[in-house]
Amino acid sequence: MRLPTVHGTIRRRLLINYRVDPSVMTRLLPAPFRPKLHRNSAIAGICLIRLEDIRPRGVPLALGLSSENAAHRVAVVWEDKTGAHEGVYIPRRDTGSLVNHLAGGRVFPGEHHRAAFRVTEDDQRIALHMRSADGQVEVDVVGRTAAQLPATSGFATVSDASAFFERGAVGYSVTASGDRLDGVVLKTDSWQVEPLVVEEAHSSYFDDRTRFPPGSVRFDCGLVMRNVRHEWLAAEDIYTTGS
Numbered sequence: 326m327r328l329p330t331v332h333g334t335i336r337r338r339l340l341i342n343y344r345v346d347p348s349v350m351t352r353l354l355p356a357p358f359r360p361k362l363h364r365n366s367a368i369a370g371i372c373l374i375r376l377e378d379i380r381p382r383g384v385p386l387a388l389g390l391s392s393e394n395a396a397h398r399v400a401v402v403w404e405d406k407t408g409a410h411e412g413v414y415i416p417r418r419d420t421g422s423l424v425n426h427l428a429g430g431r432v433f434p435g436e437h438h439r440a441a442f443r444v445t446e447d448d449q450r451i452a453l454h455m456r457s458a459d460g461q462v463e464v465d466v467v468g469r470t471a472a473q474l475p476a477t478s479g480f481a482t483v484s485d486a487s488a489f490f491e492r493g494a495v496g497y498s499v500t501a502s503g504d505r506l507d508g509v510v511l512k513t514d515s516w517q518v519e520p521l522v523v524e525e526a527h528s529s530y531f532d533d534r535t536r537f538p539p540g541s542v543r544f545d546c547g548l549v550m551r552n553v554r555h556e557w558l559a560a561e562d563i564y565t566t567g568s
Contacts (some may be wrong), residue, residue, distance in 0.1 A: 331433060332556035333379035333389055337468075340518070340548040341526050342370040344479055346541040350399060351459060352535065355506070355565040358414050358497075361400040363489060364479045368545070369399040371464060371528055373453055375444075392422035393442035395455050395464060395531050400493055412495030414506075415532065419457050421550070422447055433557065435498050435507050438462075451549075467525040468547050474520050480545040486548060487518045497563055508560030513553050521547030 350360045350367035360367035374396070378389035398413040419440035420426055429437040439458040444451065450469040457463070473483065480486035497506040523544065531542055 330382050330556050330558050331379055332382060332554070334377045335370045335513070335550060335553040335555050336375045336377045336391075337446070337451070338375075338550040338553070339453070339466060339468070339482075339521065340370055340550075341373065341523065341528075342368060342486075342545045342547065343531055343542050344545045345369050345399075345537070349541040353416070354399065354401065355415060357403040357405065357563070357565070358399075358401040359403065360413055361402045361493075363400075366479055367399065368373040369531070369542075370491070370545075371397055371466075371530075372396045373455070373464070373466065373502075378461065390422065390424055392420055392425055393444060393455075394421070394425065394437070395419040395440065395442075396464075396496070396498070397528070398461070398493075398496065400489070410495070411492055413493045415496050416500035417462060418498055419455060419462060431440075433509075433559070434497075435509055436500050461529075463527070463529045465525055465527040466523065466547075468521040468523040468549075470549060471520040471522040474546050475522070480546060483518065483520055487516065487545065490518070490548070491516050494554060495560055497560075504564055506563040506565060508562050510558045510560045511555060512558065515553060516550075518548040518550050521549045523547040 344366035347360050347367045374394050377391040379390040396415050397417045398415045400412045401414045418435055418437045420437040421442040425437045426439045429435045440455050443454040452467045455464040494511045497508050
């Protein structure tokens with residue numbers, strides 16, 4: 326039986342974003358999803374998030390848990406009998422928390438792989454390394470806060486980028502069953518992002534040329550959120566026949 330709601334604080338959330346050839350991205354998505362386009366590009370990336378004081382409603386703060394987590398994600402749209410929707414498809418979740426690994430997909434939505442995180446940060450700069458225990462995924466990000474997006478970004482303004490990602494509050498992640506996607510909804514008390522000058526960004530997922538041929542994916546921008554109160558709610562799962 327899954328808990329209906331957990332809540333806590335997003336202490337730090339990095340969004341490392343890429344522009345992807347829509348035809349390539351489409352081939353990697355299961356039905357019913359299609360890429361959500363921005364200026365004729367699919368948008369994918371990595372969400373690197375530190376959660377603190379995470380607990381079910383009614384549980385004391387002292388019993389809250391903290392964890393480092395990573396999600397590779399794709400902005401998507403889809404239709405069903407209730408209408409048109411948008412959110413994110415998550416082919417891979419990783420966590421530094423044994424609790425998240427054991428409870429994910431059982432007590433709360435989202436199956437998580439175990440991973441080791443190494444993070445050095447202050448108010449201005451962060452360096453993060455993540456390697457999954459199964460050796461399938463490795464991520465390195467180094468960045469610092471900035472006043473504006475890089476000139477090469479496909480988003481015209483920070484507000485433009487913020488609005489795009491705020492609408493992706495519903496996430497569907499891959500499960501071991503292969504025919505079901507776990508659904509979760511993120512609700513925040515506030516939504517404010519800042520640009521992140523990314524000095525280094527590496528993901529073995531996006532660097533895999535069997536998945537993304539040369540020229541099909543390029544870095545777009547980095548964003549950071551800090552100290553956001555939030556809650557996670559279960560969404561209705563989606564059953565799929567695969568990509």
